[in-house]
Amino acid sequence: MGHFRRRLILATIALFAAAPRALSEVAPEGALPAPSGPVILEVSGKISRSNSPDGKALFDADMLATFPPQELTTATTVTDGVNRFDGILMRDLLNHLGAEGEVVRAIALNDYVIDIPIEDFTAFDVILAHSMDGExxxxxxxxxxxxxxxxxDHPELDDIRYDYRWVWQLQHIEIR
Structure with a gap:
């Protein structure tokens, strides 16, 4: 009985020693899981869900792939002909983060910055594209x-004001 009891105590200690590590790997209610790959998008500002100590939501490609996929076929002012884009709806991303604001400040890798009215994402099926024509x-x-x-799909979008809102090489979104 002494040998059995000793093994039980050691197994219990091992279980409790592992518990804090396992619990820390689970995201708390309302928090996002941590990215496991390279971060390709940061979202900051007026959001209620985050996964970093500074209150930002950090996403890798796999995390964005968990959103419902969206396909969009349209012409652009910077490519030839009509292209097929695959990605996710911007409004799905913003809703998932509990974004509350009036403006989305979009910042590209080349430091291009533009403020986009958040209502664009409810009025139109704007996507955050990760692929074009299957690539x-x-x-x-x-x-x-x-x-x-x-x-x-919307003649009113054939306007230079909207052309400026097509942000490529997007790296950061700030909800204001």
Whole structure:
């Protein structure tokens, strides 16, 4: 009985020693899981869900792939012809983060910055594209992420004011 009891105590100690590590790997209620790959998007500002100590939501490609996929076929002012874009709806991302604001400040890798009214994402099926014509976007091809409007579906989007909101090489979104 002494040998059995000793093994039980050691197994219990091992279980409790492992518990804090296992519990810390589980995201608390409302928090996002931590990215496991390279971060391709940071979201900050007026959001209620985050996964970093500074209150930002950090996403890798796999995390963004968990959102419902969205496909959009449209022409752009910077590519030839009509292209098919794959990604996620911007409003799905913002809703998932509990974003509350009036403006989305989009910041690209080349430091291009533009403020986009958050109402654009409810009025139109704007996507955060990761692929064009079946090819994953890279920095050379306006990626890894590109804000794309359904230009061909809405004549009012064929306007230079909206053209400025097509942010390629997107790296950061701030909700204001």
């Amino acid at each position: 994953r976007l890279s920095q050379r091809t306006k990626g890894p992420l590109w804000i794309v409007y359904p230009r061909d």
